[in-house]
Structures are given as C-alpha cells and as structure tokens.
Amino acid sequence: GWILLQPLFQFFLYFAVFGVLFSQVRFGADSGSDRTPGYFAIWLYLGMTSFMALQQGISSTGASVLANSNLVKKVRFPSELMPFHLNAVEATTHCVTLAVGFLIGLMFGVLEPGWELLLLPFALIGQVLLGMGIGMILATGQVFVRDTMRFWRMFSMAWMFLTPNMWFPDRLVNAFGQTAADVLITGNPGASMVMAHRRILGMGDLQDASGGTVVHFDSALTYLGGLYFWALLLFFVGHGMFMLKRHKFADLV
Numbered sequence: 001g002w003i004l005l006q007p008l009f010q011f012f013l014y015f016a017v018f019g020v021l022f023s024q025v026r027f028g029a030d031s032g033s034d035r036t037p038g039y040f041a042i043w044l045y046l047g048m049t050s051f052m053a054l055q056q057g058i059s060s061t062g063a064s065v066l067a068n069s070n071l072v073k074k075v076r077f078p079s080e081l082m083p084f085h086l087n088a089v090e091a092t093t094h095c096v097t098l099a100v101g102f103l104i105g106l107m108f109g110v111l112e113p114g115w116e117l118l119l120l121p122f123a124l125i126g127q128v129l130l131g132m133g134i135g136m137i138l139a140t141g142q143v144f145v146r147d148t149m150r151f152w153r154m155f156s157m158a159w160m161f162l163t164p165n166m167w168f169p170d171r172l173v174n175a176f177g178q179t180a181a182d183v184l185i186t187g188n189p190g191a192s193m194v195m196a197h198r199r200i201l202g203m204g205d206l207q208d209a210s211g212g213t214v215v216h217f218d219s220a221l222t223y224l225g226g227l228y229f230w231a232l233l234l235f236f237v238g239h240g241m242f243m244l245k246r247h248k249f250a251d252l253v
Helices: 002-027 036-063 082-106 115-144 146-163 170-174 178-186 189-200 221-253
Strands: 213-215
Touching: 002 082, 036 082, 036 115, 036 146, 036 178, 036 213, 082 115, 082 178, 115 146, 115 221, 146 178, 146 189, 170 213, 189 221
Parallel strands: none
Antiparallel strands: none
C-alpha cells in the first residue's frame, strides 16, 4: 500500500503547490493554456522522482563498502555486485513511481505515449549504469577519504538544482543563450536521463497563449544517446577504479 500511497501523495502535493500556484506565477493566471498546471506538475513529478531514484542509488552505492565491511572482509565475497544490486533495486522501485505518474499524466491529457514507450527499459538500464558508475567512484573514494560522501551530498544538491527538474530549459536559454544552454544540458548526465524519461512516457512540447514554444523536446533516442554516453563512460571509469583498488578494501574498512 505505501509503495503506491507515497508517490500518489507526492504527485498531488506537487500539483497543488507547484502545478497550480507556481504555474500561475510562471505563466500568469490567464496564460490561455489549460494544460499548464497539469503539465508542470507532471514535469516536476517525473523529473524529481527520476533524479531522486538516481541520487539514492548513487548514495547507497557510495556508502556500500563501509556499510558492509563485514562482507567486504570476506575473501570470496564479490563486492562488485553491491553497486548493481543497490541501483537495480532503486530502478525497480522507480518503476512504480513512473507508473503512477504515467496514469495520472494520461488522466490529465499531458502524456501522449507512442512507440517510444518501448524504450523505457533502455532508459532504466542507462539509469542503473549511470548510478553504478558514479557510485563506484564514490565508494572507492570513501574507503580512502572518509569525507567523500559529505562532499557528494553537497554536490548532489547543486546537481539537482542544475538539472531541469523544477524548471523549463527555456529559462536557461533566456539567461545564458542557446549555445551555453545546450552545453549545460548535454554536459549534464542527469538532464539527459530525466528528459529521456519524460519523452519516453509521452510528454510533448508546451506552447503559451501566444503560440510561442515554452518547452521543446527532441526525440527520445537523442536523450538516450546522451544518457548512454555518460552512463558508459562513468561506468567504465568507476568500475575500473573499484576493481583496481578492491584488494585494499578489506584492510581499510
């Protein structure tokens, strides 16, 4: 029951506070778009829940070696399995929150799914790989520098706000210009991930009352390409570091 109640409560909280109140500030009370409150609520819900699932998987992985020191000290225990298990669990739980957002998005008429919905497993796999990669870098660092996770908590907070979870990309374009905005978005693996989830579930462009585009989506394959570029790069770096230093874990934990 709780696994469904929590995402439902989270969505309606987002809708009431941000979907209605914030959208009126952002667009004006008579923006002319009936989709605005529901659209922003779904945008926020899918962005925040996807990012928090990734963030939780990374944090759990980063702390996993020290938290399971009794297992790590066992010679035959394959400690490299912990990052996969932790991130796979988060991705599986995230499927429930996505399902809730998907059903409510259909009810609001915000989501219009198509063939791209078939790409959802690939987005989840990319999320797991990205979480494992960053998490293994942190887990290795935490063994040698015990303040690593403290730095991560500060960085992850900044990362959350720099990712288009609570704001539309047009704000970035208005502030820094299109070129700088493209660099900031494509250079952010979290942005590729949350945008992939939104597009795959059927989120489309949003226009204001005058017909101007407020939100524009590229294809889901474009976002998946960005996600997998960062996920594979960070996975190989993280896995390499983890395996290279694994033999020292038992002595240091």
